Amino acid sequence: MGKKVVVELPGMVKLPDEEVERRVKVELALRLYEKGILSFGQARRLAGLSKWEFVELLAEEGSGIHYDEEELENDLKVVEEIA
Template sequence: MALVVSDYFLNKLETSADELLVDLACFLYEKRRMSFGKAKTLSGLNRAAFQKALGDRLIYMNYDEEELNTDLKNLNIQL
């Protein structure tokens, strides 16, 4: 599926198509509609740049207790 946004709207929003994609990816990630990896891919940014884009928008990483336990197990850390 292709999403076409006219230059008229991009000019009215004072943004570029690339920045609009980053905004959309961040929004979908924040709403938990898209995983970090998929949102990063949609944004066209690398991992560090996408993390920065999230931080710039005050969007926190979705990191739940299950992921923490998996990380602790992988690191051989017992609490």
């Protein structure tokens, strides 16, 4: 089971009570992914979104998907193995 964090939001945050938890999880997932603290899969699970929903969210936020040379090499190896 994961860790539970209790956060008291200031009154200036205007969100309906039923939307607060989901919105905080999505924002946290985005920022932790952008900083490289969470992987794509971890971040999308934290946000409670499908892969495609998270990709769309990243596009809306102007963020890209992290994809480095090592990941490219791994993908090329997989393609060679199945070809």
